[in-house]
Amino acid sequence: xxxxxxxxxxxxxxxxxxxxxxxxxxxxxxxxxxxxxxxxxxxxxxxxxxxxxxxxxxxxxxxxxxxxxxxxxxxxxxxxxxxxxxxxxxxxxxxxxxxxxxxxxxxxxxxxxxxxxxxxxxxxxxxxxxxxxxxxxxxxxxxxxxxxxxxxxxxxxxxxxxxxxxxxxxxxxxxxxxxxxxxxxxxxxxxxxxxxxxxxxxxxxxxxxxxxxxxxxxxxxxxxxxxxxxxxxxxxxxxxxxxxxxxxxxxxxxxxxxxxxxxxxxxxx
DNA sequence: ATGGTCGGTGTCCGA
Numbered sequence: 001x002x003x004x005x006x007x008x009x010x011x012x013x014x015x016x017x018x019x020x021x022x023x024x025x026x027x028x029x030x031x032x033x034x035x036x037x038x039x040x041x042x043x044x045x046x047x048x049x050x051x052x053x054x055x056x057x058x059x060x061x062x063x064x065x066x067x068x069x070x071x072x073x074x075x076x077x078x079x080x081x082x083x084x085x086x087x088x089x090x091x092x093x094x095x096x097x098x099x100x101x102x103x104x105x106x107x108x109x110x111x112x113x114x115x116x117x118x119x120x121x122x123x124x125x126x127x128x129x130x131x132x133x134x135x136x137x138x139x140x141x142x143x144x145x146x147x148x149x150x151x152x153x154x155x156x157x158x159x160x161x162x163x164x165x166x167x168x169x170x171x172x173x174x175x176x177x178x179x180x181x182x183x184x185x186x187x188x189x190x191x192x193x194x195x196x197x198x199x200x201x202x203x204x205x206x207x208x209x210x211x212x213x214x215x216x217x218x219x220x221x222x223x224x225x226x227x228x229x230x231x232x233x234x235x236x237x238x239x240x241x242x243x244x245x246x247x248x249x250x251x252x253x254x255x256x257x258x259x260x261x262x263x264x265x266x267x268x269x
Numbered sequence: 270a271t272g273g274t275c276g277g278t279g280t281c282c283g284a
Contacts (some may be wrong), residue, residue, distance in 0.1 A: 014284085015276055039284085041277065067277050068284095113284055125283085157284090214284090215273035258275075258284080 005242045005265040006077075006100075007032040010108070010153040010229055012211075012259035016040040016072065020048045022253060023074075026261055027055045030247075033076050034100075035261075038110035038155040040070030047072070063093045071096045071108050071154070081105075085139065088131040102149065102268065104237060109136070109154035118178045126175060129157070133184040140191040150234040152194055155259060157228050158185045161199075163207050164227035176226060194232035197244045197264050210246050211259045219251060231264045240266040 009032040013019050016037055023035065035057065040047065042064045052060050057074035063084045064070035069092050073079060079098035087095060094110040112132050115125030140152075160182045162168040171177040189196070198208055209225025216222045233241060242265040250260040 018276070039276095068282090115283085213273080214275045217273075255275095 003268050005267050006034070006240075007263060007265050008034045008036070008106075008151065008153070008231065009261045009263045010036040010038075010155075010231060011261035012038040012110070012155040012229060012257060014039050014041070014257040014259065016070070017042055017046065017048055019255070019257060020051050022250075022255075022257070023052070024055055025253070026247075026250070027057070030261075030263060032263060034106070035074040036106075036108040036153050037072040037074065038070070038108070040064050040072050041067055042070060061096060061098055063096045065091075065093045069093045069110055071110050073098055073106065073108055077101050087135040087139070088128055090128065090132070094132075104149035104151060105145070107150070107152045107154075109152065109156065111136075111154065111156045111158065113157045114175045114181070116175060118173060118175050118180070129175075130180065130184055133158075133181070133188060137184070137187045137191050140188060140194075143192065145192055145234045145236070147236050148234065149237040149240075150192070151237055152232040153230065153262075155228055156185065156230050158182065159226040159228055160185050160196075161204055161227070163205055164209075166207070166209070166224040166226070171226075176228060189232065193235055195235060195238040195241075197231040197233050197238070197241060198227065198246070198262070200238070200241055200244070208246055209248070210262055212251055214258050229259055229262050231262055233264075233266075237266065240268070242267045 059075040062072035081099040114129030117123040120127035210229035212219040
C-alpha cells in the first residue's frame with residue numbers, strides 16, 4: 001500500500017496579509033499539504049484565516065504580533081498537540097509546533113535576523129540572536145526523538161555552508177554567515193542529529209540560495225543569494241525523504257517576498 | 270562600492 005508523498009513547504013512571506021495572493025498561487029502551483037510561514041507580521045485577530053481555509057488549509061494554526069515576526073502552519077491534514085514556545089526570554093512570536101497524523105513533530109521557527117554589526121557588545125540584536133540559537137540547542141537537547149519522526153523548518157537567518165552564500169569570503173563578517181552563528185547553529189543540529197534536507201545527495205560545493213536582498217538592482221543577474229531557509233529532518237524522518245526544491249522563480253513574481261519557498265517531499269507508508 | 274529596497278507603521282524601525 002503506497003500513497004502520494006507528503007509535501008511540506010516553508011516560506012518567509014514578509015507579511016501574509018499583503019501577499020495572501022502569493023500564498024494562494026503557491027498552493028495552486030505546488031499543492032503542498034503543509035505550508036509553514038514566517039514573518040506573517042499580523043496579530044491573530046487580522047490573520048487571513050478565511051482565505052487560507054478556502055485554499056483547503058482547514059487545520060491552520062498561527063501565532064502573530066503587531067508589525068513584526070509571526071509564524072503559522074497551514075495544513076490540509078489534522079494538527080494536534082500545538083506548542084508555542086518563547087525563546088531567549090522574549091515575547092516575540094517566533095515559534096509554533098504541532099504533531100502530524102503520523103506522529104511527526106513539526107517545528108516552525110523564525111530565528112532573529114540579528115542586526116548589522118556582528119558584535120554582542122555593540123549590537124543587542126546580535127546578542128539576542130545568539131542567545132535564541134543557544135536556547136534552541138538546549139530545547140532540542142532535552143528532547144528524546146531517538147527513532148521518532150521530527151521536522152524542523154523555517155527562516156533560520158543563518159547560511160551555514162561556504163556555498164550557502166554567493167561569496168564565503170565576502171560574507172564572513174556579515175551577520176547570517178559569521179563563524180559564531182554557524183557554530184551555534186551546528187550545535188542545534190548536533191543536538192538531535194538533524195539532517196539538512198537540502199544537502200541530501202547534493203555536493204557541499206553546489207550553490208543553493210533561498211533569499212536575495214531587495215536592495216540589489218537586479219537580483220537575478222547579480223545572484224548574490226544566501227540559503228537562510230531550511231528543512232531539517234530527524235534521522236527517522238530522513239528515511240522518508242523523497243526530494244527538495246528551492247523555488248527560485250518565486251523571487252521573480254510581482255511584489256515578491258525576498259525569500260522563496262523551499263519544498264520537501266516525504267514518503268508516507 | 271559601505272549604497273541600495275522593502276513592510277508596517279509612523280513621522281522611523283527592523284529586515
